[in-house]
Amino acid sequence: MDMERYRVPPQQRAHLDDWNPRDKAGLSKEEGSARLEHLLNDLADLQERLYAEGQQALLIVLQARDAGGKDGTVKKVIGAFNPSGVHIANFKVPTSEEQAHDFLWRVHARVPPLGMIGVFNRSHYEDVLVPRAQGRLDAAATARRLEHIRAFEALLTDARVRVVKFYLHISPEEQRERLQARLDDPTKYWKFNPADLKAREAWEDYTQAYQDVLATSTPEAPWYVIPADHKWFRNLLIAEVLRQTLRNMNPQYPPPTFDPATVQIP
Amino acid sequence: MDMERYRVPPQQRAHLDDWNPRDKAGLSKEEGSARLEHLLNDLADLQERLYAEGQQALLIVLQARDAGGKDGTVKKVIGAFNPSGVHIANFKVPTSEEQAHDFLWRVHARVPPLGMIGVFNRSHYEDVLVPRAQGRLDAAATARRLEHIRAFEALLTDARVRVVKFYLHISPEEQRERLQARLDDPTKYWKFNPADLKAREAWEDYTQAYQDVLATSTPEAPWYVIPADHKWFRNLLIAEVLRQTLRNMNPQYPPPTFDPATVQIP
Numbered sequence: 343m344d345m346e347r348y349r350v351p352p353q354q355r356a357h358l359d360d361w362n363p364r365d366k367a368g369l370s371k372e373e374g375s376a377r378l379e380h381l382l383n384d385l386a387d388l389q390e391r392l393y394a395e396g397q398q399a400l401l402i403v404l405q406a407r408d409a410g411g412k413d414g415t416v417k418k419v420i421g422a423f424n425p426s427g428v429h430i431a432n433f434k435v436p437t438s439e440e441q442a443h444d445f446l447w448r449v450h451a452r453v454p455p456l457g458m459i460g461v462f463n464r465s466h467y468e469d470v471l472v473p474r475a476q477g478r479l480d481a482a483a484t485a486r487r488l489e490h491i492r493a494f495e496a497l498l499t500d501a502r503v504r505v506v507k508f509y510l511h512i513s514p515e516e517q518r519e520r521l522q523a524r525l526d527d528p529t530k531y532w533k534f535n536p537a538d539l540k541a542r543e544a545w546e547d548y549t550q551a552y553q554d555v556l557a558t559s560t561p562e563a564p565w566y567v568i569p570a571d572h573k574w575f576r577n578l579l580i581a582e583v584l585r586q587t588l589r590n591m592n593p594q595y596p597p598p599t600f601d602p603a604t605v606q607i608p
Numbered sequence: 609m610d611m612e613r614y615r616v617p618p619q620q621r622a623h624l625d626d627w628n629p630r631d632k633a634g635l636s637k638e639e640g641s642a643r644l645e646h647l648l649n650d651l652a653d654l655q656e657r658l659y660a661e662g663q664q665a666l667l668i669v670l671q672a673r674d675a676g677g678k679d680g681t682v683k684k685v686i687g688a689f690n691p692s693g694v695h696i697a698n699f700k701v702p703t704s705e706e707q708a709h710d711f712l713w714r715v716h717a718r719v720p721p722l723g724m725i726g727v728f729n730r731s732h733y734e735d736v737l738v739p740r741a742q743g744r745l746d747a748a749a750t751a752r753r754l755e756h757i758r759a760f761e762a763l764l765t766d767a768r769v770r771v772v773k774f775y776l777h778i779s780p781e782e783q784r785e786r787l788q789a790r791l792d793d794p795t796k797y798w799k800f801n802p803a804d805l806k807a808r809e810a811w812e813d814y815t816q817a818y819q820d821v822l823a824t825s826t827p828e829a830p831w832y833v834i835p836a837d838h839k840w841f842r843n844l845l846i847a848e849v850l851r852q853t854l855r856n857m858n859p860q861y862p863p864p865t866f867d868p869a870t871v872q873i874p
Contacts, residue, residue, distance in 0.1 A: 394798040417690045424683045426729065430692050463692065521873050531864040532660040536871055543874050598797040605802055607787050608809050 350559035382422035396457035406510035409520035616825035648688035672776035675786035771829035
């Protein structure tokens with residue numbers, strides 16, 4: 343699969359209309375599911391090497407509109423990793439302690455240590471997206487925050503934390519169906535928050551805000567726009583990108599710190 | 609399966625010899641594996657309810673000798689849960705900051721919040737087991753630490769954190785095979801530490817120390833001795849106990865905080 347089509351080129355403003363939320367790269371669901379099983383096995387193997395090596399980390403940023411599939415991605419794709427090697431950070435409304443610090447403070451504290459894979463389910467990008475879409479952050483302030491984010495991600499890159507960022511791209515029609523499904527099933531009420539409908543009404547404002555944010559795509563910390571109306575395709579594409587990313591990191595089992603030939607087990 | 613056979617009765621000293629590390633409750637590996645698949649699905653369902661409810665937490669303590677199967681248990685059994693709902697804490701040699709506090713300080717900080725499942729891969733029990741087996745903690749000091757642990761776990765119980773503790777019980781012969789396998793495979797060297805052989809030489813001292821520790825089994829925070837020479841049986845029995853524990857906790861999807869009939873999606 344040509345993953346580059348979904349990668350946001352650095353140094354230019356992206357247009358979300360350039361990607362079709364219903365895209366499935368010509369694959370059938372059956373083909374995709376078979377391929378995913380294979381990919382998830384590879385991911386588990388690469389993660390064990392990363393953990394054993396202990397010299398690099400991977401930070402996965404997940405952003406999406408409500409019902410865009412962040413939780414499903416964690417369950418299905420991240421669920422393939424050994425849980426001992428994964429840290430998940432769910433960023434919610436900041437606590438009063440968090441609000442008393444700069445916007446990267448709570449995020450920095452949750453960066454995965456070497457050997458680990460970290461997942462940010464929502465992230466520091468919310469601190470641009472939400473105020474920007476709500477008109478509380480002007481263009482100059484937005485640019486300044488994005489500059490802080492670029493500098494922060496460059497720091498991580500220098501510290502051998504690879505950053506890869508996914509925007510899960512759903513259509514307004516698909517979001518409606520998923521929200522309605524939460525209203526129709528009592529086991530899903532807990533996922534529904536009537537306040538989220540405000541963001542839906544401001545769909546175009548959020549589109550503009552996402553386009554601002556996608557400008558932080560760099561060769562070292564790229565953004566991918568993941569067509570997400572088809573859950574199976576979303577999982578497949580994210581797994582493909584993660585496998586490629588981990589292969590490029592090329593983690594190796596470390597050499598022994600002892601001479602295996604001379605060890606006697608008593 | 610009769611899980612009570614593996615539960616350490618409260619208020620009495622356990623003898624590890626009462627359990628056979630090679631026990632498989634008369635099951636074949638095929639029977640066990642088929643049953644495990646079913647159990648893991650039930651666990652995932654119960655966890656989603658626990659997470660949605662957000663009113664209770666579960667803390668799973670894993671203790672074992674080297675190569676006893678803690679990491680394998682996390683991978684195979686805990687791996688069935690949605691990673692968003694699980695916190696894994698791997699307790700290693702304490703840092704200098706941790707050493708400057710009481711032995712429960714770092715542990716307390718890692719207790720799962722309501723709605724979550726926490727796993728302690730090694731735990732506060734190490735602070736009794738190791739010094740006790742090495743003769744650095746006398747009977748009175750041991751009893752005092754265990755009393756602190758009982759009080760701490762009672763605090764958690766009152767705060768709606770259910771505690772369940774597993775000792776993975778392997779035989780010295782099985783440990784030898786697993787350690788040797790790590791010496792024979794370059795992709796496993798990283799799991800081997802020659803210093804661990806000291807604990808193997810002190811096998812009986814550790815047995816005594818474990819028996820001291822198992823005296824903290826209470827109805828609210830029970831210890832289970834899990835025969836662990838057969839990995840599949842270890843996974844099966846732990847999954848059975850976890851399912852029973854979660855069923856007893858009886859988590860429920862919460863009622864809606866809004867009237868689903870009146871919500872209109874714009």
